[in-house]
Amino acid sequence: MTKAESQPIERIAELASSSAAALLAALPHTAAAASDDVLLDAAGRLAELHRATEAALGVTAAELTVRSTRAVGADTLAACHGEKNAVGLLQLVTRMSAPAAKRLVEYGENIVDRDTLTGAPLPPARQHVAEAAFTGKVDAESVVPVLRVLDEVAHRADPDLMDAAEQGMMRIASESTPERTRTELRTWQAALDQDGARPREEDQRRSRSFRIGRELPDGMTPVSGRLTPDAASRLRAAISTFMNPRSRPTFLSEEEQAKLDELEAGLPEGLGAEQLDPRTRDQKMHDILDGLVTSGHRSAAESEGSRREMTQVIASVTLDELQNGDGVAWIDGMLEPLGPVTTERIRCDAGYRKLLLGTDGDILCLGDKVEFFTAKQKLAIAARDGGCAWPGCDAPASWCEVHHVKLRRDGVKTDVGNGMLLCSAHHHVLHAQGWVVEMRGGIPHLQAPLWMNPSGGWIRLGRNRAQVARRRRAGDSAAQPP
Template structure:
């Protein structure tokens, strides 16, 4: 049967042969400017044509993934959502697959009950432009997104007329009808941005009162997304509702207040050090004799870095509260997998099971020390050799006792209170350190995460935490008893 699938398979073989020959002969780098431009224009037309076919095929995925679960197309192919199946079959990313599914919903057609003929699509005119190969996914969504955002305030008649005018414009018609233009002259096809501008102009006329009330618009516009790893970090974006941002701000203020208002970024730092905000490392009265007067160095983190660390502390505290819904029968648990050899050596990488992202062994050790994490160790052959606990390593009674003793982060000058701190094994748990109050001290998320990168050293002397700081803090390198500003000293008898 000479179906579209068979014919496109033949086209794929031809295209593969053409492209392979061009790459093997290094033909593309030798093209003239004119030929390079024509190559891009030609491949763009082919791409839009293929996207039109993909959109119509995605309509089938959408329609056949409804109804009883066992009969859904997604179920047959082992996927939970149409976008997942489209992403798997096309090899695109989640965003690309989601856009295909969205476009399919705009041009899908129902079958009439009486004659079985297809009824017009929601955007029938734009669908016809898509079928002709002029419009791809980007152009279709650019033309329809403004109309869809105001769909409830635009009548069906106005939407159909807007669809017709946008389709004419997509084919190259002049929307202004300039009588001075030569109608016979070829007109360049509009870009998706041009279609979006025209659609927004139409919406301004069809929906003169503008968007919905602020509250409804805010609800529609709220989102939060976590990106992919880039240069070892993951970008986040979003729009928070005011009350959510307010709650997050209060939680962060509780960690950044009163003396952690945020050190200025280097370009914003005032000339006078005394005016700086943020955490200051200040010696106690007993230590001033052995510490130079000018060693009250400011925390070097920028305000953005401090807010990140505050968010990390909030998430760690929330994960350990056991108040969240369970996943797979257990509290949400971060699983970090690493080889036993890397863990013993203290270097190398682990992988976060939920995302597959790599983290340094130091991060795995910190999270494992703080609790709320499960460590799975493998040997060089991939065999599981150890499964760590997924509960908090220090139990509630031990944590309360350590909180009462330390009062907060024990690094001198840090003002993070005990409730926001993590319990750190002074002797690492991975090398046999006991889970005992005589081996645990309070550290804030930032100092716990970066302790191995600094010159701060911690020990417990007969159950009492002591710290030895870098040379800039104490040139004599003495051990000093930890004194958190939150710890209440006993009243003399």
Template sequence: MSLIQSPPAPLAAAVAVSREALAGVRDMQPLYLSTGEKERLLTELAGLEAQVVELRLRTLAVAGDVAESHGSRDVAGWFAKAVHADPARVRAEERLASVVADRFTATAAALAKGGVNLEQVRVITACVDDLPDRVGVAVKQQAEADLIRLAADFGPAELRRLGRAILHVSAPEIADAEDARRLAEQERHAEEKASVRFRPVGDGTTKIHLRVADAVAGRFETYLDGWTNPRHPNQRDQHDVGNDGAGSNPDVVRLPRHRQLAEAFRRLLEHLDPSKLPDQGGDATSVVVTIGIKQLLSGMGAATTTNPLSPTGTTDISAAEARRLACTGGVIPAVLGGESEVLDLGRKQRLFSTAIRRALRLRDPVCRGEGCTIPARWCEAHHLQPWALGGVTSLGNGILLCGFHHHRIHDQVYDHDTLPDGDIRFHRRA
């Protein structure tokens, strides 16, 4: 004999009648209904579904004996197996059923009438539970009633947004004070949990794990967005761009978002003004790039840059990258002779001044890479005659290049020519 006992007759009868009625219309096609009839049928079906869900939740909340009779850990585990449902979904419904049965009788009643749907119930219970206990039971009950009323006009996403500010509707006299407390708690929590961790991987990259307050993260992303320039199609993967480097290939694909943000992070750091950073050891915070005179002149070989994460305090970079950094980054280039003597300890005056950059932007409204349309405000200043070869930092010796073309002009794989109009044309070396 089965240990499963039939539900009370009225509940069983209601389910049986509903299933029998639906079975009776199984072969009737809604295709032939009028527009108005289809509208009514869809909305009534939504209400019926809510009523069925309410009965299921109400039964799950009191069906612990079913799980016990089958030796199951909980009724959700038994039910998921019995009806071949997703256990995680059923278990979430069981938790919600207990919450609704214990504390949300008004929401349960609305669900039983088809006035709210399951997702709206999840939002209502979550928003009310988020209210601090200090507001009192009466305020929470009023918030629940107000959210049920709002559910008649708003879906789950909009209802969730309204729920975050429900006190301004349910208890406006304490809403501002509670907002202040809540935000203070959030900010205190964010400050306690904030962290920055660096972990060198060993392959030339370092993993950086950030956990910061939402406002800080938003500001950081805003700054990075300023460098990604998503409106211009020329910011593309350099491996996919044609030999002219101008982004003329119609089949090129934009860098994925995470690559764009990484590139933007690099550019943001390179454009920080070290003179505005705190002093360290009596000197301004500076990055020093050390390179031999031969490597500097030829653009071949390696250089080093200061790196506090490295056991040696330095990281190797290519000579071409060192020459590029000397154009734009707030770095100090240290040039060494054959016996490692310092031939020149460059100062930041080698960098283009604000006045020269303004003049360059007036003269070069877009990147001077042939065919490139990246506007001047996104570009970097470059010495036409490298400073390593005696080039001066002046308007006449300067040109604006976007980040992509600035990398390319220092790339030993490519050569370039200056066209009569001053644009730069790139081509692979033979």
């Protein structure tokens, strides 16, 4: 028995308490004065303390589990304190989360010495894991995924290969991050359980799911699910493509694209990328997913080159509201009425129908669809713009809606010269923030609201491939926007 093994748990608790008190007493409220080397060294040493603390907590959690499952008299230790099991008891004492407590119990059970029913000593369930834990090389976060895979394949894998895998994985876990450990674990899993790949694949197929929840009181709809590895890979790849700021749909050569970028550069002074696209990363991912669904829906709905409408908007108005344009709108399949900005955005692309109500709510008339771009008009605008016209946006045409530069109520017709492509996110920004669009020589130009752009400068929009090609043929690389 080593000196460490001879220490009772009371001594470990005393060391933990005195160490915590000493650390807190010496802890500054900021590390700003430290040099880079000192700061990095401190982080490494504190991580050592964390791993040592996790090993001690694992040993304690393992014994709590034993005493919470073997009844002493009428009640287990957990029951005596009003808890169902060791996980709940550990939460009660440590104030950690249930997943963290469960992980520590699993960690501890695999690293402590064991006894047979007769009291004879047994080695730890996982000797290589125990060695790494008691030398402070690993923590529960990196070890528990390894333990679960080893347990899963234990009855099928070769014992010698199992031992090599455990030893190899502890070496990786002691030198790298939990993310790297999980990546390497997949390789060992395939080597240990070659016959198990097919059953695992079938299990994944059976457990795949996607759910659209009930509409919440705030009008939002939750989604949840589990993707198979191949489906998740495709979704990640699709989202990554459009999250990458360097990724752009390419219609021109690099030289031509560079010249076009110069033509479309020159934002008004004081107007930066954060004003042009104020979305968070999560909001961008939402909009990319919406664009992918939109594109797939339109592709499935194509008929003889036309694009069928995506969403129908019915504006429900009273006689008075019909005059001042304050009607509330609904879309197919949703209980939540649309706000005026969203209504205006969808109306731009798909038009709308007016439901005329009497003063008592009775239906007087459901009108024909008005103010909508035809399928051929949409195709023509898509061919002209090539994608979302908003500065710096790379959304392809199949994701986009058509924005009315001027509405029919302003005396302007719905035609190609009055439309421009915008993705749903930037279409919403345009309507919500009061941006102004003008068509100049058939090219849309954008002006930010005055509170954002006091200089009042204009931004030339779009990637008009036909016009750029004409300019290239004419050799007018320095041509300015009209």
